[in-house]
Amino acid sequence: MPTIQCKELAKVLEGLTKGHYWPVYLLFGQEYLTNRAVDALLDVLLTEEQRAFNLVVIDGDRENVADTVHFLNSFPLLTGSKVVLVKNTRVFHSRITAKDLLSEARSYYQKGSLSEALKSLQRMCASVRLGAEETGVGFLLEMDDVQWEAAFGLQRTSEDAAMIKRLVEHGLDQGMSRSIAEVSDDILDAALDRGFAGKNVLVLSANVVDRRKRLFKLLEKVGLVVDCSVGEGDSKKAKDQKQELIVQQLREQLLEAGKKLSPDAHKRFLEYAGVDLRQIGSELEKLITYVGDRKIIELGDVEAVVCSSREEAVYEVMDTLANRDFGRSCLVLEKLWDQGFFPLAVLKVIGDEVRRLLWAKGRFHQGRVTYNQFQREMHKQLDDADKEVIGQMAPYGIFKLIEYADNFTEDELVFALGRVLDTDIALKTGAPDPKGELVDLLADICLESHGKQKLPF
Structure with a gap:
């Protein structure tokens, strides 16, 4: 059957309830829409009772096509169909999808999802068959621009290089140095020709696909392909x-x-x-x-x-920044961005918080104190010059600010303020990626970039 659009799926599902089904389904495109479409499909293919026994879910990063086919060739525990769902399959990845996988990594990175961003880069390496030993985080760090372009057919920008460096550091910290193995579509190709046991069904979901692959064209003939893609850009x-x-x-x-x-x-x-x-x-x-x-x-x-x-969200970005929580800071930035905040307005929120933290660091040197001590001894010391920085902030808010300041050294806060000024200049002089500038700023503040020895790239 020809590829259908996501909005056409509901009508097709009506036919499934009458017993018309395909042995294989591919749903790909925008992650949120794809997941909703997969859920709707599973609701039709399996009852709630059958899900507990007849549904096999496989993570695409741990995908072994031979295992997938083995599940499809064994009969279900309950009557009906066995459904094997491979989430975010990589059998449709190739050198053509490298660009999309890099965009996916950038998107996750800007949202603060560092582990997901790193996985996207590892998938990109596996898709061009660099070899398992070359798809770990160490290899990403060692690739130069020439190797990068030769492997993926893409130019690597300075922003990409900085992102990869941060992701490599994160991967090493989190023990994510394992590689993502290649997957072969040949076994699945042959299995589709032979057919599956009984009425077993294969459901594949993917964020990106290479439509030119033979397997994709085969699925259009023997199965149902649902395109959940959404146009990108400002057109x-x-x-x-x-x-x-x-x-x-x-x-x-x-x-x-x-x-x-x-x-x-x-x-x-x-x-x-x-x-x-x-x-x-x-x-x-x-x-x-x-x-x-x-x-x-x-x-x-x-x-x-x-x-x-x-x-x-405005207060949350201040809280996450003060706690040096890069992941949550990026999620809040994403929320502000979606709600239409201008880049300079977001920068002002960040800049004001850095200035208050620097003020607290320089104004109070007593170390940790209780709130009662602060009210009794320190709050009374505040003068008009202090209030120019903190405004009408409540006493407890000032107390928390002093606590947050302990998360930074004075040098780090001075460095952070300098980065705020750099970002202000970049945004006012037409930075091509304002959101990326803000993400880089949050990374520099939260991830202790000041004084760190730069890794070679």
């Missing part, structure tokens, strides 16, 4: 497609919950919830829970739930 077509998906998701989620958004609430929700499909789903779920039995979600509900989340 009108990409924006229109994203908007259509957002509206579709709202409609489906509200219909499932038996709720409706009033026109004013609908408009304000889209203004504040952002454009990330996962974020939109999460915020809408909060709203649905908030209104309880009411069928109509009003403007006041959106302002009480979603708009307050926007304000909370």
Whole structure:
């Protein structure tokens, strides 16, 4: 059957309930949409009771095609079909997908998901068959620009080099130096020709695929391929497609919950919830829970739930930064970005927090004190010059600020302030990737970059 779009899947699933099924399904594209589509498919293929016994789930990073075929050639414990799901399969990776895998790594990195970003790079290495010994983090560190371009057909920017260096450090710290082995599609190719035992079904999900591969073309003939891709970039077509998906998701989620958004609430929700499909789903779920039995979600509900989340995100970025939590800082940055904060506005939040931490570090040298001690002895010492830095901050907030300052040395905070100024100049002079500039700033503040010996690249 020809490849169908994600929005066409619901109609196809109606046919599955009548007993029409394919032995293999491939669902690929945008991660959130793909996962939703896979869940919808599994709901049709298996009952809740069957899931416990007839569903085999395989992580694509540990994928062994021979094992997958073995599962497909054995009969299920309960009557019905056995379903083997390979999540994020790599059988469709090739040199062609290297560009997409690198983009995937950048996206995870900007969200603070360092382990996932590193996995994307390791998958990229495995996809061009560099050899298992060359797909660990050590090899990524040792590759120069010439080797990189020869292997992947891509130029490596200075931003990519800095990202890889950070990911290598993270991988070594977390014990993620193991390689991701190559996968061969030949065994699966032959198994599809022979057929599976009984009515067993193979479900493959993937973020990126090379449509030119013979296996992909074979699946289009003998199975069902569902394209869940979303246009990237700022083109009108990409924006229109994203908007259509957002509206579709709202409609489906509200219909499932038996709720409706009033026109004013609908408009304000889209203004504040952002454009990330996962974020939109999460915020809408909060709203649905908030209104309880009411069928109509009003403007006041959106302002009480979603708009307050926007304000909370500002305070959260300050908290995560002060705790040197790079991963959470990036997640909050992503939330602010999706909610439409301008880069310079986000930078101001970060810069103000660094200045307050530097003030606390220089103003108080007594070490750890209790809150009662602070109120009794230290709070009274604050003068007008101090209040120019901390504003109308409550006493407990100032006390916490002093505690947070202990997470940094004075040199680190001076370095961080210098990086804030560098980023300010970059943003005001037309940096091509404003979000990347902010992620790099958070990394330099949270990951103790100051004074670290630079690794060779």
